[in-house]
Amino acid sequence: MKKGILVVTFGTTSLKARQATTNKIIKKAKEQFPDFLVQGAFTSRKVMDKISNQEHTNIEYLDDAIQKLKQKECRELYVEPLYLTESNDLAKLQTVIHGYDADFQKIVFGDPLLTTVNDFKDFAIFLNSVGDLKLDEGNLFIGHGTAKSNRFILHTTLDYMMLDTNSFVGTVESYPDLGSIMQRMRIKNIQRVHLYPLMLVAGIHASKDIVSGEKGTWNKMLMDGGFETTGQLIGLGEYEFVQNKFISNLKRVVEVSR
Known part of the structure; x- marks a missing residue:
């Protein structure tokens, strides 16, 4: 058969x-x-x-x-x-x-990809291992986000699991929002932010918010907020x-x- x-x-x-x-x-x-x-x-x-x-x-x-x-x-x-x-x-x-x-x-x-608590824990550890951060650097993983509970919980859970690190998770359309993330970055004296898509594929949306300098994008708002930025167009599936x-x-x- x-x-x-x-x-x-x-x-x-x-x-x-x-x-x-x-x-x-x-x-x-x-x-x-x-x-x-x-x-x-x-x-x-x-x-x-x-x-x-x-x-x-x-x-x-x-x-x-x-x-x-x-x-x-x-x-x-x-x-x-x-x-x-x-x-x-x-x-x-x-x-x-x-x-x-x-x-x-x-x-x-x-x-x-993420179903159980252990899935989330392992994934948070993985995200925090991406790159070789200096003390004044941080990673920001950006998702689309939604107000619906299941996806809302995904991003907030991952972000919470990395509270003691220099890695952050934010969403364009929901929470955690960029304003709250920038406040936490300043408390940790982070000067340079590496932006990554929290998406399986780094497509058009990722390109716009991560490497574009257009008004209203997260990259531009971070730069206007006094941070140095680098965009990493690497989808999670890579x-x-x-x-x-x-x-x-x-x-x-x-x-x-x-």
Whole structure:
């Protein structure tokens, strides 16, 4: 009986970003599970259509990817969502894929990146290890943010876990906000701030807030606040730690389901 693995993410039109993140995770999944059919999938039709018009790719739109695995007679489907944590988007993804329950004997989901308390603790330790900070330097990891409780808790929890360090987590649309972070940085006498995206892929939004000097961006507001800044356009999915965590999540559900 054939078994399939679906590695799912929203998608990005940046070839460089895909090569550094999604493609590497798919490659690791193929190496870890040589007897499985491994397929990458994007949930954004808009992104997928744009890619298809520009280049050849082995990643499919979600429904097309599932159909491809069906045609190859997969009877068990294991899904690893490349998401930061539980969210409405993940719930929608699960609903869509479970719409194919009749086509498979089994559909099993792996966890997103952060699910348990230990996941958060390990991830906070990882974030604080990024770079080689001097005493007057700090790391600021920037997420989109939302007022909805599940994502709100993600950022505040990570930020709280690093209170005794020179690493901070903030969100553009929610909390922790930049004003409160800058106050804490001044208390710690931080002079230089390294900005990183707290996003799986360093796309357009990350580029705007991290390296742009436009009015209203976090980079510009930090500079206006008297801080020196450097922008690091490195998506979370580019780090071995994150890639291996997704593979570990997938491995766990495959082993449990045997």
